[in-house]
Every structure is written in structure tokens, then in C-alpha cells.
Amino acid sequence: MEPGNQQLLSAFLGYLASERQLSVHTLANYRRDLERLDQQLQELGCPGWQTLSENNLRRAVGRLHGNGLSGRSLQRMLSAVRSFYRYLTREGVVSHNPALAIQAPKSSRRLPQTLDVDQIDALLERETEDPLQLRDLAIMELLYSSGLRVSELVSLNLVDLDFSDASLVVTGKGRKTRVLPVGRKALAALERWFKVRSGLVRPDETALFVGRRGTRLTTRAVEQRLARQGEQQGVNGRVYPHRLRHSFASHMLESSSDLRAVQELLGHADIGTTQVYTHLDFQHLMDVYERAHPRARRKKE
Structure with a gap:
């Protein structure tokens, strides 16, 4: 992850921990999803969060789905990206949220397992x-x-x-x-x-x-x-x-x-x-x- 990207992600996670008071487990999920997406974006030649476009994000999501990431996992990832960019917008780092119009591929919803x-x-x-x-x-x-x-x-x-x-x-x-x-x-x-x-x-x-x-x-x-x-x-x-x-x-x-x-x-x-x-x-x-x-x-x- 590029130094600038790491600094922005660390600041975001700090915000989630201190202001949103999210659990350690939830913070780990945010970190994992955003770092995975960042790696995919860099492979596509889009190294910075500040310059991310809707089109490049869509390409990255498509590539991840093609590599086997489920629709449910991509939904969670996009939710993390939306939250991340809401934070970046609030902090004046970016002026738009590229994830707002992007939907994850649909996946069949698994019914929870129960005991009778x-x-x-x-x-x-x-x-x-x-x-x-x-x-x-x-x-x-x-x-x-x-x-x-x-x-x-x-x-x-x-x-x-x-x-x-x-x-x-x-x-x-x-x-x-x-x-x-x-x-x-x-x-x-x-x-x-x-x-x-x-x-x-x-x-x-x-x-x-x-x-x-x-x-x-x-x-x-x-x-x-x-x-x-x-x-x-x-x-x-x-x-x-x-x-x-x-x-x-x-x-x-x-x-x-x-x-x-x-x-x-x-x-x-x-x-x-x-x-x-x-x-x-x-x-x-x-x-x-x-x-x-x-x-x-x-x-x-």
C-alpha cells in the first residue's frame, strides 16, 4: 500500500475506533477489505485513494468478482468504501464518493442454519x-x-x-x-x-x-x-x-x-x-x- 494510502486508512480506522467505537473485529474487517481493494486498484494502475474514479472502482470490483470473491463479500467491501469516502469527504481530502453508484454482483442469500x-x-x-x-x-x-x-x-x-x-x-x-x-x-x-x-x-x-x-x-x-x-x-x-x-x-x-x-x-x-x-x-x-x-x-x- 502506498504511504499516502496507508496514512488515510490509518486515520479512518482511528476515527472508527474513537468516534464510532466499533469493535476490534469490525475494524479488522474494514482494514482487510480496504487493503484488498487497494492492492487490486494498484494492479490496475490506480494507486491513490484521492484519484479513484467510479470507472476504476467498477473495474476493480469486476476483477475481484472474476477471481472468485462472492457477491456478499463485495457488498461488504463496497459498504466499507462508502464509509471510507464519507470520512474522506468530511475531512476535505476528496470531493466525491466513487462507490455511491456501484452495486455488487448479486449472490443467493444463504438462509441461516437453525436447530429445531x-x-x-x-x-x-x-x-x-x-x-x-x-x-x-x-x-x-x-x-x-x-x-x-x-x-x-x-x-x-x-x-x-x-x-x-x-x-x-x-x-x-x-x-x-x-x-x-x-x-x-x-x-x-x-x-x-x-x-x-x-x-x-x-x-x-x-x-x-x-x-x-x-x-x-x-x-x-x-x-x-x-x-x-x-x-x-x-x-x-x-x-x-x-x-x-x-x-x-x-x-x-x-x-x-x-x-x-x-x-x-x-x-x-x-x-x-x-x-x-x-x-x-x-x-x-x-x-x-x-x-x-x-x-x-x-x-x-
């Missing part, structure tokens, strides 16, 4: 006295009960949970907080975890969930533990935090059809992000319809 209610029960309805198993059960119950992101889960502190009110204060993307309900079974699992937590935690640790060393769990540790739990219980497919979040959203929509409420619970800024779950709900309705309607049942072979 029987799989959830197989995963969560267990008796154990092992402290780490009790912690894992509390984690899974909370992910499924309240639809948390794994980053939100690992950032939880003791003070964020209110047993008397059955509620939880969660800090999501952009440091936005929301108050979520906690279900009865999740509260019971958390109470069982609290009874053994003191035997693991360091005296000054405020995290709700800790590991063997008594310190806050990482997202990677949670992912590994959930994958292991899924294997041990024979769940079909890999169990991971976002799959429990997807299951929460899908089951809530199946029962309530209240898209706005599910949007608020998930902490989605755009309801369009939540609407992917309506496709899952429609699939569920189609299954019910084909089983129940006398003129829709499939013939037995």
Missing part, C-alpha cells in the same frame, strides 16, 4: 454437577433465550444481569445498549452456574462467564466449547453461537410473527437484516401446509 426445538432440548435438557458443564449450559441457555451475539455474551459483567427483573443489559454493535428479557430456564441455568462460579473466578474478575483460569472467556473459547457440546449430544450439524441466535429468531417469528419485536431483541439497526428469518418462517408454513391440506399432500411413492 427437539435439537435444542437434546442440547440443553441435561443434568450435571461439573462446573464447566454448568457454565456451558448457562451460556447456551442464555444465547438461545435472549438471542445474543457471542461478542455480546463474552462482554457481559455480573452487574448486567438482574435476577429479580429477569432482564439483561447488553452492549451491542456501536456501543448501543439494549435491555433483554431472560427466560425461566436460562435464569435457572445461570443460578446453577453462580453456585460454582466462585470456585473458578479470580477475586477481581467481573465477567459473567469465566474459563478455567478464572478470567473472562474469549469468543473463540465459547465457539470451541459449543462445538464440543454439540458433538457430545449428537446434534445434527455444528453447534455455534450464531446458530443458537438464529434459532432464537426463527422460533420467535414462528410463534409471534412480530418482525419489529424480533428486530429489537436482536439489536438489528435495519429491519432488512431481520427479514431473512421470514424466509425460514415461510418454509415452516409450507411444511405445515403440505402435511395438513388434503389437496396439497404429496403422494406416497
